[in-house]
Amino acid sequence: MENKQHVILVRYGEIALKGLNRHTFIDLLVKNIRGALSHLESAQVEKIQGRIIVHIDDHELNQGIDAVSRVFGVVSLSPATVLPSDMTAIEAAVVEEADLRPFDSFKICVKRSDKRFPMTSPEIARHLGGVVLKHYDGQGKKVKMKGADREIWVEVRESAYVYSDFIQGRGGLPVGCSGKAALLLSGGIDSPVAGYMMAKRGVKLEAVYFHSFPFTSERAKEKVVDLGRILTRYTGHFDLHVVPFTDIQTKIVEVCPERQTTIIIRRFMMRIAEEIAKKTNCLSLITGESLGQVASQTQESLAATGGVVSMEVLRPLIGMDKQEIVEIAQDIGTFETSILPYEDCCTIFVPKHPETHPNRKKIAQGETKMMDDAEEMIQKAVEETETIHL
Amino acid sequence: MNQICYLDNAATTQPAPQVINRMMTSFQTEYFNPSAMYEPGLKEEKRIQACKQHLGQRIHARGDMDQQIIYTSGGSEGDNMLIRGILDHMRPDVLRNGTIVTTVIEHPAVREIFQDYENQGVHVIWLPVDQEGLVSPQDLEKAVTDKTLLVSIMGVNNELGTAQPLEEFGRIIKSRQPNCFYHSDFVQGFMKFPIDVEKAQLDGLTLCGHKINGPKGIGAVYLRKGWPIKPLIFGGGQERGLRSGTENVQGIVGFDEAVRVWESDEVHQSMFRYRHYVEKTLTEALDRVKILGPHDEQSCSPAVMSVAIEGIRGEVLLHACEARQVYISTGSACSTHKKEKHQVQRAIGLSPSYTEGTIRISFSATTTFDDVKNGVKVIIEEAEKLRKFEKFIK
Numbered sequence: 001m002e003n004k005q006h007v008i009l010v011r012y013g014e015i016a017l018k019g020l021n022r023h024t025f026i027d028l029l030v031k032n033i034r035g036a037l038s039h040l041e042s043a044q045v046e047k048i049q050g051r052i053i054v055h056i057d058d059h060e061l062n063q064g065i066d067a068v069s070r071v072f073g074v075v076s077l078s079p080a081t082v083l084p085s086d087m088t089a090i091e092a093a094v095v096e097e098a099d100l101r102p103f104d105s106f107k108i109c110v111k112r113s114d115k116r117f118p119m120t121s122p123e124i125a126r127h128l129g130g131v132v133l134k135h136y137d138g139q140g141k142k143v144k145m146k147g148a149d150r151e152i153w154v155e156v157r158e159s160a161y162v163y164s165d166f167i168q169g170r171g172g173l174p175v176g177c178s179g180k181a182a183l184l185l186s187g188g189i190d191s192p193v194a195g196y197m198m199a200k201r202g203v204k205l206e207a208v209y210f211h212s213f214p215f216t217s218e219r220a221k222e223k224v225v226d227l228g229r230i231l232t233r234y235t236g237h238f239d240l241h242v243v244p245f246t247d248i249q250t251k252i253v254e255v256c257p258e259r260q261t262t263i264i265i266r267r268f269m270m271r272i273a274e275e276i277a278k279k280t281n282c283l284s285l286i287t288g289e290s291l292g293q294v295a296s297q298t299q300e301s302l303a304a305t306g307g308v309v310s311m312e313v314l315r316p317l318i319g320m321d322k323q324e325i326v327e328i329a330q331d332i333g334t335f336e337t338s339i340l341p342y343e344d345c346c347t348i349f350v351p352k353h354p355e356t357h358p359n360r361k362k363i364a365q366g367e368t369k370m371m372d373d374a375e376e377m378i379q380k381a382v383e384e385t386e387t388i389h390l
Numbered sequence: 391m392n393q394i395c396y397l398d399n400a401a402t403t404q405p406a407p408q409v410i411n412r413m414m415t416s417f418q419t420e421y422f423n424p425s426a427m428y429e430p431g432l433k434e435e436k437r438i439q440a441c442k443q444h445l446g447q448r449i450h451a452r453g454d455m456d457q458q459i460i461y462t463s464g465g466s467e468g469d470n471m472l473i474r475g476i477l478d479h480m481r482p483d484v485l486r487n488g489t490i491v492t493t494v495i496e497h498p499a500v501r502e503i504f505q506d507y508e509n510q511g512v513h514v515i516w517l518p519v520d521q522e523g524l525v526s527p528q529d530l531e532k533a534v535t536d537k538t539l540l541v542s543i544m545g546v547n548n549e550l551g552t553a554q555p556l557e558e559f560g561r562i563i564k565s566r567q568p569n570c571f572y573h574s575d576f577v578q579g580f581m582k583f584p585i586d587v588e589k590a591q592l593d594g595l596t597l598c599g600h601k602i603n604g605p606k607g608i609g610a611v612y613l614r615k616g617w618p619i620k621p622l623i624f625g626g627g628q629e630r631g632l633r634s635g636t637e638n639v640q641g642i643v644g645f646d647e648a649v650r651v652w653e654s655d656e657v658h659q660s661m662f663r664y665r666h667y668v669e670k671t672l673t674e675a676l677d678r679v680k681i682l683g684p685h686d687e688q689s690c691s692p693a694v695m696s697v698a699i700e701g702i703r704g705e706v707l708l709h710a711c712e713a714r715q716v717y718i719s720t721g722s723a724c725s726t727h728k729k730e731k732h733q734v735q736r737a738i739g740l741s742p743s744y745t746e747g748t749i750r751i752s753f754s755a756t757t758t759f760d761d762v763k764n765g766v767k768v769i770i771e772e773a774e775k776l777r778k779f780e781k782f783i784k
Contacts, residue, residue: 214709214772253779261782349782 008054008064009080009161012073013171026052028174029073035236036067048157049113053082065167070234072200074169078153085117085160090124091131093162094152098132100164103149105142106132112156124154173202175236180204181284181314182277184269185240187223190288190317192231192334193325197316198286199235206238206280207231207390208273210245215349223340228390230334241276242386245269248377249349255369259355262296264367266305268378274309275382284312290325291318295354304358395716397765399601400548400578400694400752405644406603412647413605416640424637425628434639441646442610448649449576449595449612450586457615460629461642464609465577466499467622468596469542471633472611473503475619476540476571476594477512485512488539493517493525494737495552496544500575501733504542517543521738522684523552530559534566541572545595546579549734549750550683551694553583560591571617577601577609581652582661582693593617599641603755604648608641657755661692664753664762672697675770680744682735694752698735698744699773701780707749710772716765719750 012029030047033054037043042057043064056064061079068077081097083089098106108128110121119127129143132152155161183195185207195205209224221242228240248268256264273285289297296305306313317325329335355363367374396404405413424434439456446455462468477485485507492504494516508514515533517525525543534541541563546553556574563572573594576585580597587595594617598609613619613632625634651657669681678700684690699707704720711718735745751765 214713215706217705217709218712250779253782258781349779351782 005055005082006058006061007080007082007161008056008061008068009078009155009163010052010054010068010074011076011078011169012052013075025073025174025177028176029071032071032073032174032176032236033068036071036233037064040064040067067233069167069169071174072170072172072202072234073174075171076169077167078163078165079167080161080163082159082161085114085156085158087119087127090154090156090160090162091128093160094128094132094154095135097152097162097164098135098150101150103141105144105148106150106152107144107148108132109151109153110156111153114157117156121156124156128152128154170200170234172200175199175202176204178202178204180206180280180282181286182206182208182241182273182280182282183286184273184288185209185224185228186288187220187227187338187340188288189322189329189335189338190290190293190325192227192288192338193328193332194286194288194314194316195231196234196328196332196334198314199231203284203286203314204238205231205235205286206277206282207240208243208269208276209240210243210249210269210272212246212249213244215246215249223337225388225390226337227334228388230332230337232390234332238390239280240388240390241280242388243272243276243381244384244386245272245381248272248381251377252367252370253349257366258351259353260358260363260366261349261351262354263301263304263358263363264370265349266296266301267308267363267367268370268374270305270309270313271374272378272381274311275378276385277311279382282311284314285309286314286316288317288325289315290320290322293322295356298356300357300359301355304360304363307360393715395761395765395768397751397753397757397761398717398719399754399757400750401719402600402606403603403754404756405600405605406648406651406755408651409604409644409647413640413644416643420639420643424639425626434637438637438639438642441642444646444649445597445610446612448581448585448653449597450588451612452588453615457630458612460611460613460633461637462609462611462633463607463638464600465497465575465596465598468577468598468609468611469497469499469575470503471622472571472573472594472596472613472619473500473540473542474622475632476573476617477507479618479620480539485539487537489513489515489533489535489537490539491515491517491530491533491541493519493543495519495523495547495550495734496542497548497575497577500542500544513537519552519737521740522689523547523550523682523734523738524684524689525554525559527555527558527562531562531566534563534570536567538563538567538570540570543574544578545574545576545585546583546691546694547683547734548578548694549696550738551578551691551696552683553579553689553691555689556590556592557586560589564591578694579691581649582658582691587612587614599645599648601754602648602652605641605644608638608645610645651755654755658692660757660759661753662687664757664759665692665695667759667762668695668697668751668766671766672770676773680740682738682740682748693754694750696734696748696750698740699747699749700743702747702773702776704747704749706776707747707769707772710776711765711768714768714772716768718765718769719752720748 034045040060042060044055046053081093108125110125112121152164181203183205185191252264422430422434442455442459504514517529571593575596577598581602593614595612600606621632623634673679680698682696732745
């Protein structure tokens with residue numbers, strides 16, 4: 001190993017650790033960071049006291065920073081130089097760091113967790129401040145304790161770390177620490193955002209997509225695969241279950257009252273999703289529903305669709321405006337794909353006057369003609385489901 | 391019967407076996423740069439000249455073809471090269487005070503150019519069409535004045551197959567304004583409908599290889615001698631500086647071979663046979679069906695036709711047919727990525743219930759009668775199934 005190397009210094013929130021099993025949490029975070037970096041050959045992830053360190057070659061550094069910044073549980077990160085805790089080496093690294101960008105005022109911040117190091121933090125800071133001033137002698141550089149142009153950080157541990165950039169992570173909890181849930185993923189704007197938000201709370205995803213070929217096309221399916229792939233940047237790998245839904249959907253349209261078709265179609269989606277969720281050890285379902293956004297998302301409609309499953313239904317977008325959802329979709333990069341003009345199965349059989357305040361009894365009545373062979377049809381759909389590993 | 395039944399030849403065609411063979415030979419032995427100083431390079435230059443000569447014959451152009459045919463990457467580049475090339479060569483004040491004329495049913499490659507000039511403040515006249523997709527000579531006569539700088543009229547429409555009377559239009563345009571540039575996008579018409587650039591008095595014509603069983607990535611324009619254009623692509627000065635870039639020799643010889651495939655009378659006869667068969671079979675089997683565009687052989691290309699079926703959605707029918715390996719289209723493949731749908735159907739005044747159910751069926755030299763029979767059978771069966779869900783069509 002060379003004396004000096006570039007690494008990514010990863011910070012996770014101490015506060016978020018309270019009440020959780022600290023070691024399990026950190027181990028899971030390390031595992032998820034490893035997963036996010038698996039496409040980069042040089043990346044090596046190491047756990048040290050209070051930090052996670054990613055050793056990575058310079059040519060993969062930017063990709064590495066991108067990937068790690070998207071891992072839930074990471075609060076912030078810094079590209080840093082790691083070197084032996086030796087003052088001469090530290091001095092050189094600090095000067096090199098200072099040289100990266102122009103500034104008028106600066107501040108040296110020091111954290112010393114290796115108490116064997118012969119100087120205290122304030123002593124190190126004062127000394128290094130002097131070194132920087134000397135390096136720029138005659139150029140009018142000033143030390144400023146508040147509001148300095150540059151803050152150069154030195155962490156003295158078993159090795160020393162020098163850095164000055166802070167990149168925000170996405171916070172949240174490491175994916176997997178809150179168990180698994182099945183996301184009903186369509187090609188729209190909302191459901192990918194719902195998946196993102198639950199993953200941020202540590203939920204590991206399985207995704208379920210209802211494919212109604214020929215009413216929805218191969219391109220519509222490909223669009224959902226693409227959306228799923230974008231989500232994996234945050235959630236890690238997951239499985240997308242593509243349910244053949246044409247037979248059930250067309251039968252509903254043929255035999256059920258027209259006004260109720262949307263609700264009944266959604267009830268069947270929930271039933272199938274629950275079956276898949278059970279098979280894949282999920283504890284809940286996740287939907288992208290937002291109260292009042294469309295006819296099928298009134299309180300009565302939510303009750304009528306959620307009522308057919310015994311699992312918890314997580315609806316992280318329930319109180320959000322469309323614009324707020326769109327902003328998250330844009331931020332996480334799913335928006336552009338979501339607005340591609342391919343139909344999804346929720347929009348192909350829309351009754352002219354949909355039921356907005358369904359009465360649960362009436363809906364149950366409306367679907368009686370479906371119920372004779374509902375179980376078989378659901379079973380068949382589940383069996384014929386195609387699983388795509390994303 | 392082919393395993394798959396490909397009836398979307400207006401989008402693109404399967405390269406004919408002769409074309410593939412010709413190109414393979416060319417890839418192996420004719421790889422020299424036509425601009426090279428040594429003899430094999432010169433041979434390629436001559437080869438390109440011969441292909442231009444042949445192409446010129448097919449459009450009945452006169453004079454030196456080497457100076458009037460320019461190879462491009464395809465139809466869109468050709469339209470841009472000619473329309474932009476002519477207009478951008480004009481003085482800004484001339485352009486500002488002049489008028490340019492086109493139709494409401496152009497391919498996006500032309501329509502978008504005109505829209506761009508319109509946004510820049512140039513006066514554009516959009517000629518309407520009748521219910522068969524034909525421009526009225528009276529409208530054209532009114533539109534062309536001494537201020538007209540350029541007229542662009544699609545020779546054969548890519549959805550309806552409607553062929554405009556380009557010769558009659560040429561007489562009208564040139565009698566009213568001899569100095570205006572008369573252009574036609576003839577991508578869907580080339581080798582499928584007669585063209586004579588001299589009789590039509592056309593100054594520019596856009597052609598393309600992959601619609602006639604040639605390769606993708608090759609097209610050509612005819613630019614009548616004497617018209618100056620501003621090039622889109624600058625560089626090594628190929629094509630007399632009008633289109634720089636090393637010539638696509640393999641594309642050019644493939645295109646040339648494709649032209650030869652379509653020179654056979656047999657191809658044309660079968661094309662009309664297919665069209666009539668589709669028209670007859672579909673209208674007999676299904677009610678509420680309209681064959682769009684003109685019905686007489688003088689005003690339509692035999693290779694492309696649009697059928698509007700009420701009570702279905704064209705896109706769903708397309709996918710239902712796809713599941714049975716029958717490939718049709720709902721309109722211009724080039725514009726399916728864009729949101730403005732059904733421009734042509736709107737222009738011919740088709741009612742929304744038929745517009746939604748429009749499909750396009752198109753043939754080429756590799757289409758067999760079995761393909762057509764099988765395709766039509768599948769279309770009818772699937773359309774019947776889909777009509778059960780008629781009440782849900784938005």
